Amino acid sequence: xxxxxxxxxxxxILTAGLGVATTVNSSSNSxxxxxxxxxxxxxxxxxxxxxxxxVPGVDLFVYKDSMKGWNLELKLTNFKLVPETVNQSSNxxxxxxxxxxxxxxxxxxxxxxxxxxxxxxxxNEITVxxxxxxHEDLVSNSKMIMDTEIIEVVAQK
Numbered sequence: 737x738x739x740x741x742x743x744x745x746x747x748x749i750l751t752a753g754l755g756v757a758t759t760v761n762s763s764s765n766s767x768x769x770x771x772x773x774x775x776x777x778x779x780x781x782x783x784x785x786x787x788x789x790x791v792p793g794v795d796l797f798v799y800k801d802s803m804k805g806w807n808l809e810l811k812l813t814n815f816k817l818v819p820e821t822v823n824q825s826s827n828x829x830x831x832x833x834x835x836x837x838x839x840x841x842x843x844x845x846x847x848x849x850x851x852x853x854x855x856x857x858x859x860n861e862i863t864v865x866x867x868x869x870x871h872e873d874l875v876s877n878s879k880m881i882m883d884t885e886i887i888e889v890v891a892q893k
């Protein structure tokens with residue numbers, strides 16, 4: 737699967753006493769699983785998308801909120817968020833997302849938008865993975881279906 741690179745411009749945003757933030761890196765969308773993500777504790781079972789079948793995809797966008805914190809947007813392909821069927825039978829084309837910050841699982845995401853409070857100063861790796869109703873990780877070609885954005889937050893002096 738070809739990776740679609742997102743072009744992002746680096747923007748500096750001064751926040752009210754919380755520091756300066758810049759978007760320093762954007763990953764490609766959909767299928768990403770390299771050694772930089774090996775520290776994430778993925779203890780879930782996996783469901784492999786069969787060859788020749790449509791592959792679900794997720795593209796993560798992170799926007800600085802005008803008041804405080806961050807807004808996450810998930811753009812999905814071949815996948816539907818269905819919170820009403822969580823913990824029921826699995827379908828590789830529906831479920832929810834898992835949110836990780838710096839390799840630590842934070843929560844489940846059940847819609848295309850999620851508000852995230854302030855981030856710690858320094859490099860913050862924000863990752864979302866696609867998961868079935870029974871929380872299995874979706875994989876294609878043995879790689880988890882996820883997307884990652886890197887946000888650098890510099891403490892204000």
